[in-house]
Amino acid sequence: MEILVFGAGSLGSLVGGLLARVHDVTLVGRDPHVSQVRADGLSVTGAAAARVAPDATTDGEGRTADLAVVTVKSFDTAAAAETLATGEFDAVLSLQNGLTEETLASRLDTTVLAGTATYGAHLREPGRVACTGVGRVVLGARTGGSDPAAERVGKAFRDAGLRTLVATDMPRRRWEKLAVNAGINAVTALARVENGSLADGPAAEVAHRAARETVRVARAEGVPLTYRGARAALVEVVSDTAENRSSMLQDVDAGRRTEVEAIHGEVVERADRHGIDAPTNRTLAGLLRAWEAGRGVR
């Protein structure tokens, strides 16, 4: 399969690198990473390993492929969609956190599949990405049900050795992933701890409260998510990615803008709409916004 990975940072380089073991992959990213990959290939180290030579470019305009996998940060989704719209793809799959698929679908004239990824990834240096936890990719039709495009993409991912499930209940799974991220991302970013620190202790309690609030909001939105299910998912991801510095902690480490609005901000906004209290997410969002304002990245 010809696959364009749009946003070759941590997750995009990991997924693109693993896919490149059997598929024809092009990474769209930034220099110096892109130049390094072009010159010397890409190495994937850690919990999954590969040495591959995908194509790489900083220019995503006018590309054609069977599949585009979107792995930019949520706040770059609209711009990514505008660029992808200049090309041609049989399907576009988001593996981002947050509920970004609608932004893609409203700007693209092709099938947009929903996806979640619980692999841990960290771009250590140009040309080298670490897999810091083997999780799973779950993908399927954005509004639920089955879709032949999802089956094809699922097979392509599995052929490349990625643990992948094709699901018919993506609306529920997207909210479950949002609950997991509400539990993990801000807590690890603010406490400066790896995901495994949320297995027990004081940070774990905060994480579970944030996830529980997200479940309440999901249910108010008509999504059949149970707290038991979300709690089990949170515990599983914390264990699978114990060594990972979450994507939000990586942002804080690097002094970059975070996905606070797409995760905790989204939960709070929808909670307000439904007249539900979400004090933990509100507090986490407030602290991250204050940190971003202090760093001048807001």
Ligand SMILES: NC(=O)C1=CN([C@@H]2O[C@H](COP(=O)(O)OP(=O)(O)OC[C@H]3O[C@@H](n4cnc5c(N)ncnc54)[C@H](OP(=O)(O)O)[C@@H]3O)[C@@H](O)[C@H]2O)C=CC1
């Ligand atoms: N890292 C992880 O372990 C996991 C991450 N995720 C999710 O995956 C998504 C990506 O996260 P992550 O990989 O950590 O983020 P990164 O910031 O590491 O990667 C995104 C990359 O896309 C680049 N980019 C953005 N726009 C363009 C463009 N127009 N052209 C070329 N490159 C572009 C960014 O460059 P620049 O910064 O210069 O704009 C950056 O290098 C997020 O939604 C995250 O929540 C999900 C599961 C695990």
Ligand SMILES: CC(C)(CO)C(=O)C(=O)O
């Ligand atoms: C799966 C997990 C929690 C991995 O850290 C993630 O989604 C992230 O870091 O954003």
